[in-house]
Amino acid sequence: xxxxxxxxxxxxxxxxxxxxxxxxxxxxxxxxxxxxxxxxxxxxxxxxxxxxxxxxxxxxxxxxxxxxxxxxxxxxxxxxxxxxxxxxxxxxxxxxxxxxxxxxxxxxxxxxxxxxxxxxxxxxxxxxxxxxxxxxxxxxxxxxxxxxxxxxxxxxxxxxxxxxxxxxxxxxxxxxxxxxxxxxxxxxxxxxxxxxxxxxxxxxxxxxxxxxxxxxxxxxxxxxxxxxxxxxxxxxxxxxx
Amino acid sequence: xxxxxxxxxxxxxxxxxxxxxxxxxxxxxxxxxxxxxxxxxxxxxxxxxxxxxxxxxxxxxxxxxxxxxxxxxxxxxxxxxxxxxxxxxxxxxxxxxxxxxxxxxxxxxxxxxxxxxxxxxxxxxxxxxxxxxxxxxxxxxxxxxxxxxxxxxxxxxxxxxxxxxxxxxxxxxxxxxxxxxxxxxxxxxxxxxxxxxxxxxxxxxxxxxxxxxxxxxxxxxxxxxxxxxxxxxxxxxxxxx
DNA sequence: GCAGCTCCTTGATCTACGTCAATGAACGCG
DNA sequence: CGCGTTCATTGACGTAGATCAAGGAGCTGC
Numbered sequence: 001x002x003x004x005x006x007x008x009x010x011x012x013x014x015x016x017x018x019x020x021x022x023x024x025x026x027x028x029x030x031x032x033x034x035x036x037x038x039x040x041x042x043x044x045x046x047x048x049x050x051x052x053x054x055x056x057x058x059x060x061x062x063x064x065x066x067x068x069x070x071x072x073x074x075x076x077x078x079x080x081x082x083x084x085x086x087x088x089x090x091x092x093x094x095x096x097x098x099x100x101x102x103x104x105x106x107x108x109x110x111x112x113x114x115x116x117x118x119x120x121x122x123x124x125x126x127x128x129x130x131x132x133x134x135x136x137x138x139x140x141x142x143x144x145x146x147x148x149x150x151x152x153x154x155x156x157x158x159x160x161x162x163x164x165x166x167x168x169x170x171x172x173x174x175x176x177x178x179x180x181x182x183x184x185x186x187x188x189x190x191x192x193x194x195x196x197x198x199x200x201x202x203x204x205x206x207x208x209x210x211x212x213x214x215x216x217x218x219x220x221x222x223x224x225x226x227x228x229x230x231x232x233x234x235x236x237x238x239x240x241x
Numbered sequence: 242x243x244x245x246x247x248x249x250x251x252x253x254x255x256x257x258x259x260x261x262x263x264x265x266x267x268x269x270x271x272x273x274x275x276x277x278x279x280x281x282x283x284x285x286x287x288x289x290x291x292x293x294x295x296x297x298x299x300x301x302x303x304x305x306x307x308x309x310x311x312x313x314x315x316x317x318x319x320x321x322x323x324x325x326x327x328x329x330x331x332x333x334x335x336x337x338x339x340x341x342x343x344x345x346x347x348x349x350x351x352x353x354x355x356x357x358x359x360x361x362x363x364x365x366x367x368x369x370x371x372x373x374x375x376x377x378x379x380x381x382x383x384x385x386x387x388x389x390x391x392x393x394x395x396x397x398x399x400x401x402x403x404x405x406x407x408x409x410x411x412x413x414x415x416x417x418x419x420x421x422x423x424x425x426x427x428x429x430x431x432x433x434x435x436x437x438x439x440x441x442x443x444x445x446x447x448x449x450x451x452x453x454x455x456x457x458x459x460x461x462x463x464x465x466x467x468x469x470x471x472x473x474x475x476x477x478x479x480x481x482x
Numbered sequence: 483g484c485a486g487c488t489c490c491t492t493g494a495t496c497t498a499c500g501t502c503a504a505t506g507a508a509c510g511c512g
Numbered sequence: 513c514g515c516g517t518t519c520a521t522t523g524a525c526g527t528a529g530a531t532c533a534a535g536g537a538g539c540t541g542c
Binding site for chain 1 (some may be wrong): 530537
């Protein structure tokens with residue numbers, strides 16, 4: 001039915017309303033959507049940051065290359081997320097589509113004009129910047145003090161906490177092992193081994209390359225190493241149940 | 242004597258003008274300065290973020306505690322820096338004085354009123370948030386992909402790039418080894434051994450606990466592992482001279 | 483349905499860094 | 513000024529995770 005075909009779209013809008021308030025999303029509403037195929041870049045590290053993007057559908061990774069073949073994924077972004085808000089002059093990352101994506105763009109100039117013009121937009125923008133900062137801090141903690149198992153569990157919890165990411169207890173993991181490894185500061189082999197180990201402990205089971213069946217959210221939360229502001233919340237949520 | 246005491250003050254003002262423009266600093270100008278002794282906390286992780294602080298003099302570390310005795314230092318801040326700008330509800334870190342400090346504070350409410358009121362303040366505030374974000378990204382790269390030597394060299398370069406941090410080729414390092422280790426995601430022993438190794442290679446020499454004599458900025462830059470937006474700049478600066 | 487990818491898993495080994503423990507240098511205090 | 517405390521260095525050893533290498537599983541296209 002109509003509902004069905006409109007669904008992904010509506011979900012994106014909904015996600016936006018829920019996470020950022022209606023405001024920031026409305027800036028993009030006038031722009032037409034562009035299609036970006038899996039693997040294609042949306043913008044490049046070092047380029048002039050002339051645009052901001054909103055992800056309407058799909059998953060995007062942000063990465064930086066350092067030296068010979070070292071890649072760091074600094075963030076994943078999902079439907080409703082805005083990419084490029086926290087930039088001054090140039091892009092500090094390359095953004096690439098992890099899955100086929102629909103995006104909208106707005107020029108940096110227009111964006112800032114809109115933000116300056118509309119009093120309700122400004123707090124939403126500040127809010128976004130602060131959230132990005134908080135996320136970066138959590139990631140610094142993860143990279144600095146967590147072991148492989150804690151990193152993986154934290155990552156899975158983050159994914160699982162997105163509304164609609166789980167269908168029953170099956171979690172969709174759109175990115176491949178290399179993406180996960182580069183995000184968590186590990187190798188592909190360690191990610192793989194850690195998943196196997198978690199399966200042996202009845203925490204979760206891999207079902208194909210892109211699905212994880214979560215057997216125990218409690219164990220996952222306990223193994224995530226805490227103090228990440230997110231897992232703290234999850235712990236809480238879990239212990240209340 | 243009065244001159245003397247006013248001197249540090251003036252320098253802080255100057256540092257502020259240079260790094261942030263006159264605007265954000267002016268918000269704090271009405272506030273009286275408070276003294277914070279070495280080791281004392283300025284605010285605590287988890288507390289309501291009711292104030293923002295500006296460091297007038299001294300060095301401050303921001304840290305988070307995770308689990309049993311794991312501490313992550315997410316940033317160091319220096320004279321002129323504003324602490325607590327990128328927060329929504331509560332402090333995401335504990336801030337402590339690394340050296341004796343003078344600080345000023347302003348209530349979050351007043352701060353946001355001022356920012357909303359003054360059109361010139363807003364870009365300065367956005368600018369600050371974006372810079373913090375960029376710094377967090379650089380740190381994520383460091384923690385995720387750099388080895389001990391690259392981390393240390395990057396850190397020393399960052400310190401050395403602050404105006405006035407070097408007296409001739411002697412760099413003041415106000416923090417102790419544990420602070421450095423917790424900032425770089427290493428242990429105190431590894432930091433110590435790495436300094437020794439750099440000394441053996443004629444890159445630098447430790448002079449007491451808190452001074453490093455830099456023997457070759459070029460080597461330092463080469464060993465820092467690049468791609469950190471900072472070290473790129475430094476490389477440039479060095480190669481021009 | 484099988485050929486040929488790409489991506490993932492598993493195993494064997496290697497190593498950078500952590501841990502544990504002892505010694506030595508700096509700084510404050512009586 | 514020497515004594516004690518704190519902080520830093522150095523050494524011996526252990527280990528989590530990287531690296532290297534060999535299958536295996538899952539798509540894609542004929």
